[in-house]
Every structure is written in structure tokens, then in C-alpha cells.
Amino acid sequence: MAPLTPYTYIQCPCSDASTLGRQADSNSPRSPDDDELDDRAFDPRAPRSNYSLYPLDYLNYCEDCQQIRCPRCVAEEIVTYFCPNCLFEVPSSNLKSEGNRCTRSCFQCPICIGPLSVTSIESPPDPSLLAAPDGAPAPHSGPYILTCSYCNWSSTEIGIKFDKSNSIHAQLVKLNNGGTTRLTAKEHRERRKEASQDRLAGPPSALAAAASNGGENNEELDLETQFANLKSFYQSQLADAAPGGSGLSSLNDLGFSSPTSLSRIMSLYTGGTVHNSRNKSRTGTMREALISDEGLQIASLDESAAIQHLHSIDYSETITTEQSTNQPPHLGEVHPHGTSRFASSLRPIPYLLRTKRSKRCPVCRHIISKPEAKVATTRFRIKLVASAYIPTITIRPLNIPSSSTPGTLPPLQPSQFILTFQNPRFETINVTLATPAKTPGRFSSKVTVLCPQFEIDANTDVWDEALKDTSDKTKLRRRGAAGDDGTHQAEAGKIWERGRNWVSIVVEVVPASLRLDLLEATAKEDEDVLEIPMFVRVEWEVDVGGDDVGTAPSRDKEQTEERELAYWCVLGLGRVGQA
Amino acid sequence: MSRRPPRGEYIETDTGNKVARKANLVGTQNIMLGGKTVIQPEAMIRGDLARSIHPSSSSSGAAPGSNTAVAIGRYCFLSRGCCLRPPGRLYKGAFTYTALRVGDHVFIGPGSVIQAASIGSHVHIGANVVIGELAIIKEYVKILDGTVVPANMVIPSFSIVAGQPARVIGELPEGGHEAFELRELYKTVGNNPQPAPS
Ligand SMILES: [Zn+2]
Ligand SMILES: [Zn+2]
Ligand SMILES: [Zn+2]
Ligand SMILES: [Zn+2]
Numbered sequence: 182m183a184p185l186t187p188y189t190y191i192q193c194p195c196s197d198a199s200t201l202g203r204q205a206d207s208n209s210p211r212s213p214d215d216d217e218l219d220d221r222a223f224d225p226r227a228p229r230s231n232y233s234l235y236p237l238d239y240l241n242y243c244e245d246c247q248q249i250r251c252p253r254c255v256a257e258e259i260v261t262y263f264c265p266n267c268l269f270e271v272p273s274s275n276l277k278s279e280g281n282r283c284t285r286s287c288f289q290c291p292i293c294i295g296p297l298s299v300t301s302i303e304s305p306p307d308p309s310l311l312a313a314p315d316g317a318p319a320p321h322s323g324p325y326i327l328t329c330s331y332c333n334w335s336s337t338e339i340g341i342k343f344d345k346s347n348s349i350h351a352q353l354v355k356l357n358n359g360g361t362t363r364l365t366a367k368e369h370r371e372r373r374k375e376a377s378q379d380r381l382a383g384p385p386s387a388l389a390a391a392a393s394n395g396g397e398n399n400e401e402l403d404l405e406t407q408f409a410n411l412k413s414f415y416q417s418q419l420a421d422a423a424p425g426g427s428g429l430s431s432l433n434d435l436g437f438s439s440p441t442s443l444s445r446i447m448s449l450y451t452g453g454t455v456h457n458s459r460n461k462s463r464t465g466t467m468r469e470a471l472i473s474d475e476g477l478q479i480a481s482l483d484e485s486a487a488i489q490h491l492h493s494i495d496y497s498e499t500i501t502t503e504q505s506t507n508q509p510p511h512l513g514e515v516h517p518h519g520t521s522r523f524a525s526s527l528r529p530i531p532y533l534l535r536t537k538r539s540k541r542c543p544v545c546r547h548i549i550s551k552p553e554a555k556v557a558t559t560r561f562r563i564k565l566v567a568s569a570y571i572p573t574i575t576i577r578p579l580n581i582p583s584s585s586t587p588g589t590l591p592p593l594q595p596s597q598f599i600l601t602f603q604n605p606r607f608e609t610i611n612v613t614l615a616t617p618a619k620t621p622g623r624f625s626s627k628v629t630v631l632c633p634q635f636e637i638d639a640n641t642d643v644w645d646e647a648l649k650d651t652s653d654k655t656k657l658r659r660r661g662a663a664g665d666d667g668t669h670q671a672e673a674g675k676i677w678e679r680g681r682n683w684v685s686i687v688v689e690v691v692p693a694s695l696r697l698d699l700l701e702a703t704a705k706e707d708e709d710v711l712e713i714p715m716f717v718r719v720e721w722e723v724d725v726g727g728d729d730v731g732t733a734p735s736r737d738k739e740q741t742e743e744r745e746l747a748y749w750c751v752l753g754l755g756r757v758g759q760a
Numbered sequence: 761m762s763r764r765p766p767r768g769e770y771i772e773t774d775t776g777n778k779v780a781r782k783a784n785l786v787g788t789q790n791i792m793l794g795g796k797t798v799i800q801p802e803a804m805i806r807g808d809l810a811r812s813i814h815p816s817s818s819s820s821g822a823a824p825g826s827n828t829a830v831a832i833g834r835y836c837f838l839s840r841g842c843c844l845r846p847p848g849r850l851y852k853g854a855f856t857y858t859a860l861r862v863g864d865h866v867f868i869g870p871g872s873v874i875q876a877a878s879i880g881s882h883v884h885i886g887a888n889v890v891i892g893e894l895a896i897i898k899e900y901v902k903i904l905d906g907t908v909v910p911a912n913m914v915i916p917s918f919s920i921v922a923g924q925p926a927r928v929i930g931e932l933p934e935g936g937h938e939a940f941e942l943r944e945l946y947k948t949v950g951n952n953p954q955p956a957p958s
Contacts, residue, residue, distance in 0.1 A: 263916070
């Protein structure tokens with residue numbers, strides 16, 4: 182097993198059950214329950230914790246609430262839609278009509294999801310012939326195919342070629358696998374109209390038509406045509422039923438003064454007797470689709486053809502579940518009752534669009550992250566990230582006794598780690614740490630933070646650093662000298678090392694022994710990972726400027742104000758080995 | 761061959777590039793380094809694979825010597841055993857190489873083979889990654905170890921990419937943008953390396 186890289190995850194306040202609904206009864210006397218909640222240490226192994234712990238990079242910070250915000254609690258708003266392949270922006274109006282995939286020529290391989298490129302099928306002309314008359318247009322002409330450079334799949338495998346090298350999406354929509362042209366729903370309707378006009382002179386009622394042209398009633402429809410048929414069928418049903426005996430058109434029904442609207446409104450207030458009688462008469466005239474022209478499709482449950490086909494083909498010609506789920510909904514699909522299982526029915530996958538999104542604080546609704554709208558730019562208009570407000574915590578081993586399994590912490594022996602806190606703020610901060618003496622869980626390890634309270638200097642800018650470089654160096658050297666004679670011991674109450682805007686301290690752990698035989702149980706997943714819950718309280722003073730309206734009365738007396746931020750985090754130190 | 765102290769592992773140029781003596785740079789006249797770039801031992805750059813067809817007559821008077829095969833920006837880090845190789849393609853029916861362009865603050869992990877057309881700034885490429893011919897990688901992209909990016913693939917900004925073939929497996933959080941800066945890493949290698957801070 183690979184040794185575990187130490188990590189720090191931070192808990193977002195949105196998941197803290199003890200703060201939920203607390204605000205409302207903050208003045209009421211505290212119940213014993215509240216105290217219990219306060220005393221209880223955060224358990225990183227609790228099932229809920231999975232959803233609340235994030236690496237610092239993933240967290241935002243709301244300046245108005247002065248609180249951490251996580252991907253789970255922020256409200257996102259889409260700024261831009263774009264294709265991840267051609268990087269073209271898609272206006273949201275197109276999105277409604279065209280769907281959420283690129284409609285240019287961007288496709289993924291249906292076999293391996295690699296990108297497909299458009300290539301001319303014609304063999305490249307002899308380069309020696311071409312080199313001489315330079316400037317002649319490249320004699321690339323159709324047909325074109327889509328090819329995958331990763332797995333060598335090409336659209337010829339499903340019998341599809343294109344006449345033009347651009348707007349492949351529009352061409353593909355009109356092609357069935359095998360290369361036959363697909364009729365759109367409109368074309369279907371027109372053809373049918375022509376056919377029925379030939380057959381019958383009079384206006385055929387649906388039932389009469391069903392009786393007369395029996396064979397064609399179960400014509401196989403693709404999804405788009407079926408939907409179009411169903412829609413027009415029910416629309417005509419509604420139009421027939423709505424006017425009832427009054428002879429009003431269905432449009433008039435929408436007006437407030439129309440009798441139907443009035444009866445509907447009345448029925449809302451009168452217990453529905455009027456409504457009921459009306460509704461009965463209406464449903465009486467509605468019926469279900471009966472033929473394919475009306476959108477009826479009878480499920481073909483006979484799979485013998487597919488089974489027969491399986492006998493004759495190779496295993497590789499069937500598709501995996503993943504390939505089938507990657508397939509986009511294909512409106513030209515004939516068989517809506519269960520998708521196909523054969524590679525010959527796969528379609529190139531148009532790229533799903535990607536988005537740029539802004540984020541809002543869930544509490545105060547202020548925007549805490551907003552990217553520039555243009556696809557090409559990576560700048561942000563607003564970017565409030567937690568790493569600019571709360572200290573980063575890095576962990577490295579200091580003193581770990583040798584273990585029987587390399588890369589693990591030996592149980593029942595003290596191991597020491599250095600925690601380095603780096604202050605991103607331009608103010609000096611005070612940090613107070615608290616950990617439970619024993620980690621929660623079945624295997625409790627002992628934890629001692631040798632220096633739980635310390636001050637970290639401000640994150641002065643680079644020029645300040647250059648100016649006071651000398652003083653910083655002497656500070657560092659003092660620590661370094663202690664290390665030279667090999668007696669640099671971690672001492673309780675003292676920090677280990679200090680730099681410009683960072684402080685490191687030592688944490689000692691005595692891992693528990695993972696004696697499962699005593700518990701008569703099996704280890705749960707990752708139960709051997711030593712995780713320490715740690716409560717971090719950061720305090721700092723800010724200058725209260727004139728722009729801060731809320732604190733105006735006290736401004737005369739003091740120019741600074743105390744601020745604090747407190748949160749739980751979890752330190753993953755390593756795996757505990759066997760004794 | 762150099763008048764510098766022979767024990768120095770790196771050649772440090774005026775523009776601050778740190779090129780390992782054991783790095784393998786072929787066709788150096790076609791390799792452009794922006795400065796402050798680290799090239800570790802056994803890294804290879806194929807500057808010899810320069811464009812073989814010159815658009816001499818048709819092009820609008822390109823500067824002489826513009827036959828750059830590999831252009832690398834500032835603060836890039838080419839780890840041990842990686843290989844940068846200009847991609848080849850058919851141009852008017854004939855095979856030719858086109859330039860491989862790399863932005864600033866690009867980390868290329870050990871053993872990775874790069875044949876992209878362009879790699880934007882602030883890109884982290886892990887160990888043993890293969891980037892296929894003419895792939896385009898935009899700014900702020902992280903490619904995890906062992907990924908195979910197919911030829912011609914475009915990877916948009918703020919993607920985390922992994923797998924064989926590569927797919928976008930995640931979105932880079934805003935808080936992670938700073939981590940792409942390689943100024944500190946630059947200081948930790950060379951003939952007088954500084955220890956990494958804390
Ligand atoms: Zn949250
Ligand atoms: Zn596209
Ligand atoms: Zn493929
Ligand atoms: Zn807020």
C-alpha cells in the first residue's frame with residue numbers, strides 16, 4: 182500500500198448541525214443539550230463528515246459574513262456556456278433550441294471517448310506531384326469521415342460518411358447508421374399527407390383510418406417523429422374537447438372573461454361540483470392514441486433477432502454499459518424500448534457543453550466568485566478564496582520510530598509531526614488550537630499539541646520582506662543553531678520554528694494498536710488512517726475605517742476591532758502499522 | 761568544455777535558465793527558452809525536428825531564423841527523463857513538423873512525453889504522461905500521473921484530467937490557482953539550491 186500523504190481538510194460551517202437554527206433562540210436559556218453539543222468533539226469518521234470536509238483550495242470565503250463557504254453550500258449561477266473542444270461560446274438562447282451539446286463538428290469516440298477528427302477519405306495525393314505547383318489549393322474533397330486517433334475507430338464502421346468537412350453535426354442528424362437518410366418529423370408528416378391524399382378523398386377520422394390502412398398503422402417511428410405525432414394528436418384532442426357546446430375557440434378559454442376560465446375559478450372556491458361535471462364531459466371526448474400516426478408505438482418484445490445476431494458476431498461488437506450510457510439521446514433512434522447492444526448502432530457523441538459559473542454566498546447572497554464571461558480568459562472579476570483569509574496548515578513528519586511495515590506509524594510509540602501554519606492575512610493573527618486528548622473511534626490514539634497557542638506575523642508584502650530580510654534571517658538562524666548540535670528537542674509550550682508569516686509547532690501522537698482480534702471485528706475501510714480532529718480559532722485585529730458604518734459610535738475611542746474565526750479541521754497523519 | 765567549476769550539475773545562463781549538463785538538447789538553435797526555466801538531467805528536447813517545408817514564397821516575409829521547433833516560456837520545470845518533441849502532420853500532402861509552444865509556469869513531470877501543439881501557462885503535467893500530437897492544452901490545467909492525452913485533444917482551462925484516454929475528471933477550484941506558480945520551485949534546484957520554505 183502506498184504511504185499516505187498527510188492532508189488537512191477543513192469543515193465548512195454549513196454542515197455543523199449545532200449551528201442550525203441556533204440563531205432564532207440565541208436569547209433563550211441554553212438547554213443541557215446545547216452544552217453537550219459544544220463539548221462533543223468533531224468526529225471525522227462520522228458518515229456525515231464525508232460531506233463537509235474540503236481541502237483548503239476548494240473553499241471560498243464570504244467577507245460580509247466572515248465565514249468559510251464550500252462547494253456544497255454556495256449558490257452557483259451560469260455565466261457562459263461553451264464547447265470544451267472548439268471553445269466557442271454558445272448563447273443561452275441556442276441552448277433552449279439546440280440542447281446542451283456542441284452543434285458544430287465536435288464529437289467524442291463512442292468506443293473510447295477520445296476526440297474524433299474529420300478526415301478526408303481520399304488517400305493523400307502523391308507529395309512529389311504536389312510540391313512543384315505550390316499555392317494550388319489542397320485537393321482535399323469529400324467524402325469525409327470521423328476518426329479516433331486513440332482507438333482507430335472511424336465512422337465508416339457504422340457506415341457514415343459526410344459530404345462536407347464542416348457542420349458535421351447538422352449532417353449527422355440527417356443520417357442513420359448505415360448511411361441512409363433520416364426523415365425529420367416534418368418530412369414524415371408531409372409524406373404521409375401525400376399518401377393519405379392519394380388514398381382517401383374525404384377527411385378520415387382516426388378510427389376509420391386505423392381500420393382502412395391496417396398494415397401501416399404500426400409503422401416504426403423514431404423518437405422525434407413519435408413525439409411530434411403524440412403532441413399533435415393530443416393538441417387536436419384538446420382543441421376538440423375544450424370549446425364543448427359553447428363553440429368558443431381554445432384561445433378564448435385563456436381569457437379571464439371566458440366562461441371556461443370563470444367556471445374553473447368558481448370551482449376553486451365552490452368545492453368542485455361545477456368542475457367535476459365539466460371535467461366528466463371533457464374526458465368523455467378524450468381518447469388514447471391508437472395508430473402510429475397518432476404516436477402509438479407497440480413495444481417489440483421479440484428479441485430473437487438480436488439473439489440470432491449475437492450468435493454470429495464477435496464479443497467486441499457488443500457494447501459495454503459505459504459506452505451505452507455515454508451515448509447521447511439520438512432522436513433518429515427507431516427503437517425506444519431498450520437501447521441496442523451492438524457496436525454497429527453506436528453514434529459519435531457530440532461534446533457536452535461546459536460552463537463558467539459565479540458563486541453566491543448562501544446566507545447574504547453576495548457574490549464571492551465571478552469569472553470573466555469570455556471563454557478565452559482565465560481572469561476573475563471577483564475571487565474570494567479561503568486560502569487568502571485562513572492559515573494554511575502543512576504537515577510533515579519529524580520523528581517517527583521505525584515500523585515493521587515501512588511508511589506506517591508504529592502503534593503505541595510516540596511519533597512527532599511538524600505542523601506549519603502560514604498566515605495569508607496582512608494582520609498579525611493569534612492562533613489557538615484544541616484537539617481531543619484521544620481521537621474518536623474504536624481505536625483511540627493519544628494526541629498532544631505541544632504548543633496550542635501562538636502568534637503568527639502578518640503576511641507583509643515582498644518589499645517589506647526585503648527590507649527586514651536581515652532580521653528575519655537572524656530569527657531563523659537562532660532556531661537553526663539549536664538544530665546543529667542535534668539537541669533541538671520539541672518542548673511543550675514552545676513553538677518549533679518561526680518565519681516571516683509562518684510558525685511551526687510539534688504534535689505528538691501515540692497511535693492505538695489495531696488489535697482486531699480483541700474486538701472480534703474486522704477493520705473498516707481506512708480505519709487504520711490516523712486522523713486528528715482539531716479546532717482552530719484565529720483572532721486578529723482590524724483597523725475600523727470610516728467606511729464601516731455599523732461600528733461608527735465606537736470609532737472615536739479605538740481604531741481597531743477584534744475579529745475571530747473558528748472552525749474544525751482534520752489532520753490526516755498516516756496509516757498505523759501492525760504491532 | 762565549460763570554464764565554470766566542473767562540479768556544478770547545472771549550466772546557469774544569463775537569463776536564469778538552469779540546464780542540467782546531463783540534459784539532452786538536440787538542435788539547440790531551434791530551441792527557445794524564455795528564462796528561469798529548469799531542465800533536469802536526462803530531459804530531452806528535440807529541436808532538430810524543425811519544420812521541413814518552408815512557406816517561403818507564400819508567407820509574408822517571416823524573420824530569418826524563425827524556424828523554432830520548441831519554444832518554452834519562463835519558470836518552466838522539465839523533470840528528469842521527460843521528452844519534448846514537436847508534433848508532425850501532413851501539410852499539403854507532405855509530412856512536416858510544427859512548433860511545440862509552452863507557456864510560463866509549466867511543470868512537466870518525470871518520464872512524460874509531450875507532442876502537443878501548445879501548452880498554456882500555469883499547467884501541471886504529472887509523471888509518465890503522454891500528450892499526443894497536436895493536442896492543445898489551455899491555461900490552468902492539471903494532468904494527473906499516467907494520463908494519455910490523445911492526439912488533437914483540446915483541454916479547456918481549469919480542467920483536471922486523468923485516464924487513458926484522458927478525460928476531464930474535475931474542475932480546478934479557484935483556491936488552487938496559486939499553486940501553479942513555480943518561482944519557489946525554481947530556487948530549489950541548480951548549483952546553489954535554496955531549501956524549500958518550511
Ligand atoms: Zn458549506
Ligand atoms: Zn464544439
Ligand atoms: Zn476511440
Ligand atoms: Zn455571506
